[in-house]
Amino acid sequence: MPPKPIRVLLVDDHNLVRESLVGILQGDGDIEVIAQAADGVEAVGKALATRPDIVITDLSMPRLSGIELVRRLTQELPDTRVLVLTMHQEDQYVLQAVRVGASGYLVKDSAAAELLAAVRNVHAGRAHFGPHASRALAEQLQHPERLPDDRYELLTAREREVFGLIAEGLTTKEIARRLSISTKTAENHRTRVLTKIAVRNTAELVRYALRRGLLD
Numbered sequence: 001m002p003p004k005p006i007r008v009l010l011v012d013d014h015n016l017v018r019e020s021l022v023g024i025l026q027g028d029g030d031i032e033v034i035a036q037a038a039d040g041v042e043a044v045g046k047a048l049a050t051r052p053d054i055v056i057t058d059l060s061m062p063r064l065s066g067i068e069l070v071r072r073l074t075q076e077l078p079d080t081r082v083l084v085l086t087m088h089q090e091d092q093y094v095l096q097a098v099r100v101g102a103s104g105y106l107v108k109d110s111a112a113a114e115l116l117a118a119v120r121n122v123h124a125g126r127a128h129f130g131p132h133a134s135r136a137l138a139e140q141l142q143h144p145e146r147l148p149d150d151r152y153e154l155l156t157a158r159e160r161e162v163f164g165l166i167a168e169g170l171t172t173k174e175i176a177r178r179l180s181i182s183t184k185t186a187e188n189h190r191t192r193v194l195t196k197i198a199v200r201n202t203a204e205l206v207r208y209a210l211r212r213g214l215l216d
Contacts (some may be wrong), residue, residue: 005032009050010041011057011069012069012085021056021085024112031119040064044072045091052080059086059093063168065214067096068160074101081122085115091136094129095110096150098137104128152212154196162189166202167209196203 008025010033012018016038025031035050037043041063047055055073059066070082083104084097094105103122105113110130118128129137155163158179163176176186199205208214 003030006028006119007032007034007050007053008119009033009035009043009047009052009055009063010035011037011066012014013038013041013058013061017058021115022117025056025119028116031116040066040069043069044076046079047073049079051162055082055148056082056085058118059084059097059213064164065097067100067213068164070097070102071100083118083122083128088213089132090213091139092211094133094136095140098148105133106130107132130131130176149195150212152214155193159189159196161194162186163193163197163205163209164214166190167206168191168201169216183211187198 008031010021012021015038018038022036023115024032025033034052035046037046038154039103040057040060043057044064045056045083054062057066057069061069064072066086068082073080073082081103083106084102085106085108086093087108099104102120106118106128106129107130118130121128125185152160152163161179162175165178170178172186172190173183176183176188179186194200194205196202197205197208199208
């Protein structure tokens with residue numbers, strides 16, 4: 001009996017990118033793309049429904065960032081491994097992705113053969129990082145004092161939701177409606193988020209989110 005294919009959930013907000021990746025991944029027959037999602041919220045739902053072996057995800061996506069998606073998947077589906085495939089080459093993105101549980105990190109200009117190798121390595125329980133990600137991790141090990149202060153880690157799960165909604169530009173009343181909470185509670189969450197992140201207003205929060213790779 002042939003071995004079962006590696007079951008993959010593919011997450012990217014660009015249809016053309018997903019279609020291209022499906023062709024690459026399924027070319028050799030040992031990998032099967034069982035589901036696709038165009039944003040982080042859709043990805044969480046499909047991951048919980050299908051329980052894939054591997055989730056391949058972009059970082060810059062609407063509604064829920066790739067970093068937050070990795071964090072949630074590693075917490076809620078510990079048997080599912082996550083491989084980041086992104087255009088972001090900055091060290092801070094690599095370090096954040098690894099910190100929240102990613103098993104691999106590749107940039108989108110990687111060769112198709114490396115993507116296939118990454119999927120197989122991650123499925124086998126090994127980590128797989130492309131050259132620039134490996135360099136970023138090596139430098140971090142050599143110079144741990146350079147690790148930037150990450151105030152985002154101080155937020156609770158609910159505060160991260162509010163953080164994302166503020167970054168999307170929602171008002172306090174809109175946040176209250178979206179989360180089915182009172183306006184007063186939403187205002188309290190908003191105040192705590194701004195205080196913990198140490199920013200004064202929405203514009204500064206958005207700049208912080210962009211620097212951290214938490215927002216497209």
